[in-house]
Amino acid sequence: MFQRPCLVLSLPACAGLLLAASAPAAAQDAASARSIAINGSTPQVCTIANGELQTGQLVNFNGLSGDTLQVTQLVDPATLAARPASATLSFSAVCNYPHQIRIESENNGLWPTYGRLVGGAAGFASALPYAASITWGAASGVLQTDALVRGSRVQRVNVDQPTGGTVTLRLAIVAGASNNGANAPVLAGVYGDTLRIFLEPR
Numbered sequence: 001m002f003q004r005p006c007l008v009l010s011l012p013a014c015a016g017l018l019l020a021a022s023a024p025a026a027a028q029d030a031a032s033a034r035s036i037a038i039n040g041s042t043p044q045v046c047t048i049a050n051g052e053l054q055t056g057q058l059v060n061f062n063g064l065s066g067d068t069l070q071v072t073q074l075v076d077p078a079t080l081a082a083r084p085a086s087a088t089l090s091f092s093a094v095c096n097y098p099h100q101i102r103i104e105s106e107n108n109g110l111w112p113t114y115g116r117l118v119g120g121a122a123g124f125a126s127a128l129p130y131a132a133s134i135t136w137g138a139a140s141g142v143l144q145t146d147a148l149v150r151g152s153r154v155q156r157v158n159v160d161q162p163t164g165g166t167v168t169l170r171l172a173i174v175a176g177a178s179n180n181g182a183n184a185p186v187l188a189g190v191y192g193d194t195l196r197i198f199l200e201p202r
Contacts, residue, residue: 046094048167049092050091053089060083060084071085079185080186081186088168090166090168091166092167093164093166095199097162097201098161099163099202100159100200101141101157102157102197102198103134103154103156103169104153104195105132105152105195106195108147110129110173111126112127112189123185125180127191128177128186129145129146131144134170135168136165137163137165138163139158141156142155
């Protein structure tokens with residue numbers, strides 16, 4: 001007669017065990033969370049290093065001294081007409097946004113740099129034109145100076161994507177180049193120009 005109460009009392013004991021087992025799950029449901037935002041920014045930047053001459057791409061130039069290219073022999077000693085000269089330079093560069101490359105000649109050709117010319121004379125050249133070809137990534141362009149008027153001359157090329165690698169610049173003076181007809185003898189003097197390369201916003 002006393003066995004059945006014992007069986008009934010055992011049920012709450014089992015239920016108590018179940019509640020104890022489920023307590024950790026209830027604690028997990030009550031956990032809280034926090035989020036942390038991590039931010040940073042990169043400015044629009046273009047950089048270009050000093051130029052280096054490409055091996056085997058030098059004709060009638062002494063080489064690169066700092067940022068100066070010196071023509072070995074500007075004119076033919078017999079005719080006094082301009083001799084051909086060419087050089088190819090490479091510049092390590094990177095630009096992390098769409099941009100443009102700008103080539104600028106300060107004088108629009110090779111003009112006397114100081115002192116006076118030995119007077120003007122009919123049939124003689126007083127300045128020499130040249131070409132500057134540039135390649136940068138998938139973009140390319142040519143700045144053609146004509147040496148007709150002394151002043152700046154500019155060529156701009158759009159670059160539609162960020163680009164890294166090498167800017168290649170080729171300079172060329174053709175045989176007989178002159179601002180007074182082909183093969184005109186060149187007046188005595190020291191001739192020069194400053195060429196600038198810009199990587200900049202469009």
